Amino acid sequence: MSGFYEVNGKQVPHDEEGYITNLSDWSKELAEVIAKQEGIDMTDEHWEVVNFLREYYDEYQIAPAIRVLVKAMKKKFGPEKGNNKYLYELFPYGPAKQACKIAGLPKPTGCV
Amino acid sequence: MSDVKNFLYVNRKAPHGTIYALESLEVVLIGAAFEQDVALAFLDDGVFQLVKGWDTSELGVKNFQPAYTALGDYDISKVYVERESLEERGLTEDDLIEMTYEDEEDDWAEKSSIRIVSREEMAQIMRDADVILSF
Numbered sequence: 051m052s053g054f055y056e057v058n059g060k061q062v063p064h065d066e067e068g069y070i071t072n073l074s075d076w077s078k079e080l081a082e083v084i085a086k087q088e089g090i091d092m093t094d095e096h097w098e099v100v101n102f103l104r105e106y107y108d109e110y111q112i113a114p115a116i117r118v119l120v121k122a123m124k125k126k127f128g129p130e131k132g133n134n135k136y137l138y139e140l141f142p143y144g145p146a147k148q149a150c151k152i153a154g155l156p157k158p159t160g161c162v
Numbered sequence: 163m164s165d166v167k168n169f170l171y172v173n174r175k176a177p178h179g180t181i182y183a184l185e186s187l188e189v190v191l192i193g194a195a196f197e198q199d200v201a202l203a204f205l206d207d208g209v210f211q212l213v214k215g216w217d218t219s220e221l222g223v224k225n226f227q228p229a230y231t232a233l234g235d236y237d238i239s240k241v242y243v244e245r246e247s248l249e250e251r252g253l254t255e256d257d258l259i260e261m262t263y264e265d266e267e268d269d270w271a272e273k274s275s276i277r278i279v280s281r282e283e284m285a286q287i288m289r290d291a292d293v294i295l296s297f
Contacts, residue, residue, distance in 0.1 A: 109228060109232075110228045110229055110231065110232035111224060111225070111226050111227075111228045111229050112191065112226075112229045112232055114232070114235065115191070115194075115195040115236070117195065117197075117236075118232075118235045118236055121235060122235060159188055159191040159192055159195070
């Protein structure tokens, strides 16, 4: 169901799957709120992925599919972080999906 | 994988004014996520999709051109652009954005994905494709 996240007394609209409607509404506080709803406690490692996704989106205007995210993470942070296991441990319900939601990006294309 | 087919996405329309270019790109990304063998063809006004320096600020649409440069990350290494279509519009390869991929067989060397082909070669590429999706 679509609705709103509450951040600092402000309402931020999201779609039926929890992705925010206006990408410009994103803030670190909002990310924490979304993460909480996803059952995730944001650590530095989580932020690293979320920030990486935002940079990727900034450059390419798309949210990467998981396979592409893994490859790009590997390139930047090395194989100990650029692998499925590491990313799924951080985001158990799908790194691309969950991390993109927290990062305020659209759902990755091809993520069904 | 056993059931990999050659998909050819044929792009014939200008990037703006219709939704075809953006929709094609979306479908390409979906197809690539399913690890099919994907190639793109640009001909007729479709070549404008790859011409550098879009400015969509007056159109009220997102500039999605950077997404084409991400296709290399999706292992898309075959982007065919028809020479005659370029020439008919006064364009050359130098007018096009850079699209690259990393060649697994060549120690991940970065190479250009864009291949300029003649109309005749394009026809053969279409004959060789298992599936053609036209936009």
